[in-house]
Amino acid sequence: MATSMRGLTQFIADIRGARVRDLEEKRINKEMANIRKKFKGSCLDIRNLFPQLTEQIYLDGNLDGYQKKKYVAKIIFTYILGYKVDVGHMEAVNLISSPKYSEKQIGYLAVTLLMHENSDFLRLVVNSIRKDLDGNNEIDNCLALHAIANVGGSEMAEALAEDVHRLLISPTSQTFVKKKAALTLLRLYRKHPDVIPAAEWALRIVSIMDDADLGVVICVTSLVMALAQDHLDAYAVCYTKAVDRLHRLVIEHEYSATYAYYKVPSPWLQVKLLRLLQYYPPSEDPTIRSVLHQVLQTIMNNSAEPTRNVQHNNAQHAVLFEAIGLAIHLDSASPLVGTAAVLLARFISSKETNVRYLGLDTMAHLAARAESLEPIKRHQSTIILSLRDKDISVRRRALDLLYSMCDVDNSELIVGELLRYLRVADYALREEMVLKIAILTEKYASSYKWYVDTILQLISAAGDHVGDEVWYRVVQIVTNTEDLQEYAAKVVFEHLKAPSTHESLVKVGGYILGEYGHLIANEPGYSPMEQFQVLHTKSQFCIASTRSLLLSTYIKWVNVFPEIKPQLVNIFERYRHVLDAELQQRACEFYALASRPDDDELLQNVCEEMPPFPPRVSALLGRLNMKHGDTEDKRTWVHGGKEANLDRDIVKRKADGSFAAVGDGQDIMGSLAGLEISASSAEAGGAIPDPVISTKPPRLTTGPNMDRWFDKLTYTAEGVLYEDDQVQIGVKSRYQGHLGQLAVYIGNKVSAPLTSFTTRIHVSDPDALSVTFAKMPPSTIGPRTQTQQLLHIECKQMFTTPPILSVSYLAGSHQTLSIRLPIVVTKFFEHVKLGAADFFERWKLIGGPPREDQAIFSIELNSAGQLDLAKHRQVVSGHRLNLLDDIDPNPNNLVAAGVLHMSVEGKVGCLLRLEPNREAKLCRLTLRSTSETVATEVRKLVQQPLKTDS
């Protein structure tokens, strides 16, 4: 190869030729010494300049670029072999600014390998990197990006994030630069999220998800995934984009053949998109839901295809498992999940380990979310069998799944199986198993008897792995449950009879027999003497803390079993001389206590029966959660049934006040209803924000004609809503009762396509008004063409703020328009016919304020100096009020009536009277309605187009 350096090749060959490690080391030491000498040619100790640098830096003098490159390459190779290298850092830094690609490349390689993100040397390369980022040479751009992506830390993030972002969004960037810039930005964001204005850049970054190049889409999706997790609102628009892209990949097969991986359309992208959608609460939009359903269905159907080879199989399964995860997230009771459960059942008995592993993992996800565990329980025997799989990862998954799927019905069986397996389980698994068994036993105990039996079995089977929490808990429960005490004492006595018992069991025994031994003392075989002997024979094998516990037991017995007092006092006597301070003190105190006269009440008082413990949360769950705590970051679910996930959601929501209302699905929200969560989430609990609706309204686009266009459309059915040099937006609408349809026509006026076209609707009060797209909007509008989007509208309650349409697109730069849609409350009026008598009767019935709203405002006369009666009529009737002629004697006055239709609040009548005065150029507008807010709002709406512009 032309690029090879002979010296380097020789060096590598020599090392490979070395027969033993000593020779290899010798060769390397020789080479390093040589390099050090070469570099030292003009050594300058700059430790004085950089006191923080501990190693010596060598500045090169007389070496040419090729030599430097060669030596640095040798150093890199030595480093890769695992040797520590302490030279060459400075040369690497110098090579980076070389004009020659081959030298620059080795320099960058050395920097990324020899240095870590906090290395002091990196400060020296920031400027060179910036120069390469800003340069016109794309290959240099890429080298710089690679370097940042490999070693960029918070310092680089501060210095270079802007430059990287520029490369990502610049229209002149080549696709391969864009890809790398996106991922480099991701690295910087992960290292130092504060320097990236993620919310501000959101729309621009998300718009790149529509890029024509799938490679760019993959990279940007990775970036969006990370950013969206922390800024769900700002990135909400990515939901639609992700669904649209999945639709195009999976259903339309719209991708170039090179992006198919063993016939699977870009599985990496699919997996990322499916995962991204799981970060958001399920969409409410029926269109998006149906498209998504179709996509998931297709993916599941595809899995029936026979697999061609390992690669195809892996890719297909990867997508499938992610799709199942999403299906569970969307609605765990849907038929899709039913299909998924059948597929999973097949996977958990698959021949392939990986598939079994993932099948069990996904099933645990299902168990953690599903309303009903029935579909999983059907395969209980297979899952139990998986505990004996030859692969430990699979066994671990099976354990997790059993833990998640356990409920009252199958708890005895599952716990029994787990107990049996515990005896042969891997050492690494045991502690977790013990905790899980203890939790399940307590949670699903159908009888106390079973609880005590199981826990004692657990302690005797895996004593070493039983943490103190487990036996504390047993004591708590026995103390608080009176019915259990006698039985517990008997069982623990039986267990203690075994020749070898675990220390934890002795502790439990000591405590329980001390407290409740007297309950069984009258039965044959459980006499005080026998109890004492059983316990005391164990004491010699126990550590000091256990022995002191036993001493406490004995003093309790002194109180209740006077017949064995001499033996007990004898023990105290002996323990008074042991070296352990704690034991000695106890023994002395107890001895003194026991030696007091029999009629003394002190002993009795001291040994009063323990009061019940205050109810407290089991420490076991805390322990288990702690074990998982650090990994929770990105998980969308945790092991352990619905409640565990519920708890976690609450915690998450409390921690994340800004986005309080976003849970993990409607089912969860529903069952939260009875719980007291933080105020903000309770308030928002009723309405799960649709991803199409962000909570903060976008800032309206302003323009000279914006208000005029909008006002006109409030009383007409069609017209222009917005126009500028690039686009024209028009609307056409039709209403009936509380329902309506609005078509938005968006025309591209320039001779280039508008790409990454995104439309969103923002409704300030989704409870009052629903506005949804009839179908997914297209992402591109061709040059000089028009696209039409249909909106379905439903008025549920009275509303005053019109919805906002946000349109963004790329035409050279990124443009965003936010325009009010002419959807106002009067659109939902229906005519009502009233005679004069009826009208006046109602008019009086409603009466004056507050149910009347009146305003006097100036009006303009028409060109002839007369009242513009035609316009008055047009405005009033345009607001869908029925003009009632012949009621008012003055022909200039207008009287009208209408009924507002709302699907939730029902109907509200409204009466209007308009009295213009030509001489004063004034007009009095009076509205009366049974609802104050309706009267005020309609008055405002009718007044707006009539009044003179001030």
Next chain:
Amino acid sequence: MPSKAKSKIIQDACLLRLFSFTVQRANDTIGVPGSKVVYRQYASLFFVCEVGEEENELMTLEVIHRYVEVLDKFFGNVCELDLIFDFQKAYTILDELIVAGELAESNRRTVLTSAEATDIWERDEILRDALQDSFIS
């Protein structure tokens, strides 16, 4: 040759040991708390990735495969020696395929083209230098 392979395996084993003391050997995945180790074996070579808990294991396996495919195309029936003697090329290709730990390009041809482009670029430079030198001397 066998000694080299051995050292490679030892290195991998070291790597695995480094990740955690409670390494569990699975078929292709090894569970480490907080992250997963996914590896794939090609003849005597192991390709090991440490990935986050939530990463899709199967797709990670296929990233490895894609890398090996590209190496194979680039070197023409790749073998261990290619990776040892041309380690910088192996790194260049890896940088084309994976940036910041994420797959940057799944299209084999694109990766290959970029990798080859840098190769050509380098060769040009050497040629240019050689010509220059010969003129000067």
